[in-house]
Amino acid sequence: MNLLKKDFQKGFVTVRVNTNDDLWYLEGIIDVGDLIKAKTPRSLFIQREERRVKIGKKLMTLTIQVEKIEFKKQMNSLRLTGKIQEGPEDVQIGSYHTIEVRVGSILTIYKREWKKYQIEKLKRAQVKIPTVLLVVVDTEQSTFALLIRDRINILSELKNPHSIQEEKHIEFYKKVASEIEKLSKETEKIILAGPGFAKEHVKEIIKSKFPELDKKIVLDSTSSATRSGINEILKRGTLDRIIKESELVKESKLIQDFFTHLKKDDGLAVYGLEEVKKADDFGAIKTLLISDENIRKEEISKLAESVEKKNGQIEIISSTHELGEQFNRMSGIGAILRFRIS
Numbered sequence: 001m002n003l004l005k006k007d008f009q010k011g012f013v014t015v016r017v018n019t020n021d022d023l024w025y026l027e028g029i030i031d032v033g034d035l036i037k038a039k040t041p042r043s044l045f046i047q048r049e050e051r052r053v054k055i056g057k058k059l060m061t062l063t064i065q066v067e068k069i070e071f072k073k074q075m076n077s078l079r080l081t082g083k084i085q086e087g088p089e090d091v092q093i094g095s096y097h098t099i100e101v102r103v104g105s106i107l108t109i110y111k112r113e114w115k116k117y118q119i120e121k122l123k124r125a126q127v128k129i130p131t132v133l134l135v136v137v138d139t140e141q142s143t144f145a146l147l148i149r150d151r152i153n154i155l156s157e158l159k160n161p162h163s164i165q166e167e168k169h170i171e172f173y174k175k176v177a178s179e180i181e182k183l184s185k186e187t188e189k190i191i192l193a194g195p196g197f198a199k200e201h202v203k204e205i206i207k208s209k210f211p212e213l214d215k216k217i218v219l220d221s222t223s224s225a226t227r228s229g230i231n232e233i234l235k236r237g238t239l240d241r242i243i244k245e246s247e248l249v250k251e252s253k254l255i256q257d258f259f260t261h262l263k264k265d266d267g268l269a270v271y272g273l274e275e276v277k278k279a280d281d282f283g284a285i286k287t288l289l290i291s292d293e294n295i296r297k298e299e300i301s302k303l304a305e306s307v308e309k310k311n312g313q314i315e316i317i318s319s320t321h322e323l324g325e326q327f328n329r330m331s332g333i334g335a336i337l338r339f340r341i342s
Contacts, residue, residue: 001016001018001019001025001122001125001126002015002016002018002126003015004016008119011110011111011112011113011114012108012109012110014106014107014108015106015107015109016105017101017103017104017107018103019103020076021148021151022103023071023076023077023101023102023103024071024073025121025125026101027069027071027078028118028292028316029109029118030066031111031296031301032069034109034110035063035065035085036080036082036108036110037061037063037086037107038099038105038107039061039106040059040060040061040062040099041057041060042058042060042087043056044056044058060088061087061088062084062091062097063084063087064080064081064082064085064099065083067082067083069296076102077102078100078101079100080100080101081096081099083097115305115308115314117304117314117315117316120314121316130242131146131147131148131187132146132147132187132188133184133187133189134152134193134239135176135180135192135202136193136224136226137173137176137192137194137202137225138194138196138198138224139163139166139198140160140163140225141158141160141225141226142158142176143226143229143230144156144157144180144183146183146187147239151318152320154230156179156183158176158179169198170201173198173201173205176202177202177205177210180192180202181206181213187216188216189216190217190218191233191238191239191242192218192219193220193221193222193229193232193233193238194221194225195222195223195224198225200219203217218238218242220236231321234252234323235252235256248318250315251315251317251318251321251324252321254336255324255326258327258336259323267341267342268339268340269334269336269337270334270335270337271330271334271335272331273300273303273333276333277303279337280303280306280310280312280335283310284335284338285307285312285335286313286335286337286338287313287315288303288307288314288315288333289315289335290304290314290315290317290332291319291324291327292317292318292324293319293328293332294332294333295316307335319332
């Protein structure tokens with residue numbers, strides 16, 4: 001995402017959407033009630049006798065006040081619906097319109113107040129984080145995933161039809177190497193992991209057949225070659241060294257820290273809205289964790305503002321990875337505390 005203009009004192013930023021992931025960031029930044037200004041197609045009508053007849057669409061600059069936010073992941077589209085506040089003379093002010101934000105869109109966001117976590121999220125969206133291919137392999141199967149900024153996409157899985165015939169394992173390793181070559185065109189790094197020595201065999205084949213690709217590979221170990229193995233990589237230091245600025249790594253560590261405190265029962269972590277509000281009343285919250293599915297809830301948004309005023313950190317947790325899903329299932333709101341409150 002490119003930040004083209006900003007003036008937080010006047011309450012606005014202008015951004016250009018560069019990737020589909022930017023749409024996810026914008027969904028977490030734009031609130032109901034915000035004003036959005038953008039070029040957008042608008043249907044044109046003429047009156048024929050007693051009927052309004054649609055005659056086409058015209059590109060125009062409109063400002064709407066957002067009432068509904070829909071992130072259409074499968075369509076790579078963020079739909080913002082609300083009443084028109086400003087527009088050309090032939091547009092009825094107060095009528096409804098939907099601005100569809102896609103890659104290439106330029107829009108200006110006006111807020112009465114920019115929250116600290118929203119500004120931070122905007123900054124993070126501008127950081128260039130390398131795209132990493134994650135591969136886990138053993139003698140029975142291999143799983144391939146792509147880490148783009150802070151999103152994990154499982155790409156494919158390969159099964160070894162001859163897993164019990166050791167002499168045929170080499171054919172499977174060759175298929176894994178070819179799949180890596182095919183999937184790594186736009187990646188900057190490849191993490192190749194798994195239990196046993198299968199990963200080393202695959203790396204040797206790559207070194208022989210695709211020597212330039214071999215330079216991208218970092219070896220690691222996991223206990224599984226399934227999706228669980230992919231999640232293991234996220235928890236280890238290898239990925240952290242490769243992409244220190246990755247939100248996903250940071251989130252995983254925060255949630256692990258949160259769960260560790262809960263397991264220890266040391267009083268330094270709480271979850272659930274009432275318990276977290278109680279901790280905020282004491283000014284005890286060091287880090288407030290909110291799932292991306294909860295941040296729009298009015299009560300939680302007010303709680304986040306209260307925590308910020310007491311110098312607490314706000315972290316929005318994506319539910320697209322395993323730990324994030326687990327956190328979301330257990331209420332989607334929790335806190336790591338500065339001190340025990342009971």
